[in-house]
Amino acid sequence: MSGPADSDWDVVVVGAGSAGCALAARLVDAGRRVLVLEAGADHPQPGDFPPALRDAAVLGAVTPGHPANWTYTAQLAEDVSYPVVRGRVLGGSSAVNGTYFVRGTRADFDGWAADGNELWSYDAVLPAFRRSETDADHPGSPVHGDSGPMPVRRVAGGHPVTEAFAAACGELGFPAEPDKNADGPPGHGPLPLNVADGVRVNTAMAYLSPRRGSPLLTVRGGTRVTAVLFAGDRAVGVQTEHGAVHADEVVLAAGAVATPQLLMLSGIGPADQLRAAGVAVRVHAPGVGADFTDHPDLYLTWQPRERLPAPRGLLPLSSALHTTSAGSPTPGDLEVMPWLKPFSRVLLDRAPGSPVAEALRRPVTTLRALRGASLHRLLDQARRREDLFLAVALQQEDSRGRLSLVSADPAVQPRIEHRYLTEESDRRRMREVVRLATELLRTAAFAPLVAARTGLDDDVLADDRELDRWTRRHLATAIHLAGTARMGPDGDPGAVVDQQLRVRGVRGLRVVDTSVMPRVTSRGPAATAVMLGERAAELMTDDPARFSPLAG
């Protein structure tokens, strides 16, 4: 807790997550005095992170109620309540996630630009992507970086499931996509991962740790922000649990749930909703929380003929198929991804610090956090915990979700309604991708590994209505929520920020996290969240020359 007096900050960044760390680091590089406030624990150096967060072979901090996450209850559909976790620690969700590090596609970014955000076209954001990474597999490539903070590499074959999956995709005629970050046509191929020597390299390790000695950077963990402070229409700082902090500019980077909540707690949101919650209205902004997007997904389980190798350190993900649904204008709107080890090994590792060990240490917290989950689901997962699975997902939904403020108390979570599969076009595509995954399991390539598909009978698979019902019972979320404070041009009533990411209707306040995405990217958003931080720093300092494309 050292640094200049509170009024001396040029910028206060709220949230040290995927976007916030990248932004803060680049602002420091540009000579700004930056204060980062993070609700979760601070871990200054990579070695300070607990093993459960470092070990990329397990999802060690995703058990509901784990101290390194926020556990929210979301309604995925009308009758589907589901616990949704997000990172609550330095590094944010990048410290707890699956390490799949795939960029959004050219169509995604050019779509944002076509909506009036031309600063975010594919060509405009490519330098920020390059600057963010060191891609060990593609040195010297014009689309990759070779000296940026985030390490990226792909795992070659070597596991029977990876090899069977590639052969099965080939057997069904899908093209290979050897580099999923190279703007090629969608296909099957290895996943870029932000893992180095088995360590999940989060954005705090990559961006903040090397700058900890800088007098321009101060990081305060364990500091929850509860509102933005204003003088007239200018943001002048933030209120924290421990007191007020003042700065010339405020950036909310608290993620797609907490950022819209903070905006609304500060009086910026749909007027009726704010009044009903007892919050004075500063700016009527109907777009806050409205029309968000995410990736609905589910797991198709299968039983292997024999126990497949799962050596210690085996990463759970290695490859994915992206393909385009019948008649879709969005290339690669469907995803199928094999997991190489069962849930029992990904989540229920009994090593010290693992989710199960943690849950056993804190049974009451875990149970309380799980209260949003259906008993049917928990039992189903327990029954199939030794099965392997293909994760299938819809990567560009037509349905839209809604996040709303229900209380002026910052400790009360907003209501999160995904409204997944409300559009028939989404139900149709979900059927298509589930059926595609079953086809993959039936190929000659997979046959030697598969004893049986479990949990989905042929007669259900063949009947659209039955399959819709089954899908609803197994519906999950990839936790890729985006667009709760989206960017857009003048005249777009749903746009909360302009394309410089400045909050409309006030001065001195920006949003830099996945909240600003007009639509969720057609790939997982982690790599794009980091790019958002990089690109926002360019826009805030208005000096792109300062950021050489490959500066580390």
Ligand SMILES: Cc1cc2nc3c(=O)[nH]c(=O)nc-3n(C[C@H](O)[C@H](O)[C@H](O)COP(=O)(O)OP(=O)(O)OC[C@H]3O[C@@H](n4cnc5c(N)ncnc54)[C@H](O)[C@@H]3O)c2cc1C
């Ligand atoms: C379990 C899990 C697995 C995932 N797997 C993948 C994957 O493999 N690939 C992929 O592409 N995407 C994945 N995602 C999604 C991806 O990680 C996120 O979309 C992305 O990291 C979000 O970045 P962000 O900067 O918007 O927010 P975050 O990274 O969530 O950062 C927000 C930060 O703000 C802090 N904060 C919140 N409220 C406050 C407050 N009031 N005061 C102070 N600080 C606050 C939080 O603690 C957090 O550190 C996953 C997400 C989760 C949760």
